[in-house]
């Protein structure tokens with residue numbers, strides 16, 4: 001397909017049905033009314049993607065504060081199949097990453113993805129996300145039911161080393177320095193079990 005104009009636009013009460021339609025077509029999971037009600041409150045964390053003025057994709061996120069960490073959770077990010085590999089997903093993800101970087105206080109951004117979703121895994125890996133956990137039977141009504149947690153950390157040391165806060169740890173003192181060895185550190189589990197790498 002010839003490259004057209006890609007733009008992001010706000011989600012409002014006037015176009016929320018278009019967001020719902022995109023999500024129904026793109027995702028095997030059905031999102032309830034509360035999901036769409038809450039989306040109207042998240043501001044820049046939800047966007048519609050337009051390709052030559054046609055709605056073809058959407059991203060929906062929420063802030064997630066847990067265990068002293070400020071995290072951004074990507075609930076949905078998707079694009080209609082005929083419009084994939086045109087850079088639309090990248091523009092949506094870059095928008096979200098820019099919010100995190102401008103804010104400066106996010107520890108990480110993460111999402112769940114079906115373990116079979118190799119295209120999404122390749123897409124996120126291109127943006128520095130890593131598989132940090134596998135959640136068995138995460139999905140109730142779809143197969144495979146297992147999900148990967150993909151995460152990109154923003155807590156980096158001066159040399160680009162990644163600092164990961166230990167589970168249940170204090171964010172200021174209990175950090176494990178993880179020196180990235182190519183693809184060596186793939187799972188958060190590996191890091192925690194082995195201690196320092």
Ligand SMILES: CC(C)(COP(=O)(O)OP(=O)(O)OC[C@H]1O[C@@H](n2cnc3c(N)ncnc32)[C@H](O)[C@@H]1OP(=O)(O)O)[C@@H](O)C(=O)NCCC(=O)NCCS
Nearest residue numbers: 076077078079084085086087088089090119120122123126
């Ligand atoms: C994942 C998804 C959002 C990617 O959107 P997209 O608009 O096609 O992504 P882009 O065109 O910006 O792709 C950027 C890069 O990601 C990688 N990528 C994207 N799709 C890929 C695929 N099917 N296979 C391998 N790499 C892929 C490529 O490196 C690509 O760059 P390139 O086209 O120059 O090679 C899209 O496939 C989608 O909507 N999938 C269904 C919904 C979903 O699974 N969302 C993820 C869970 S929230």
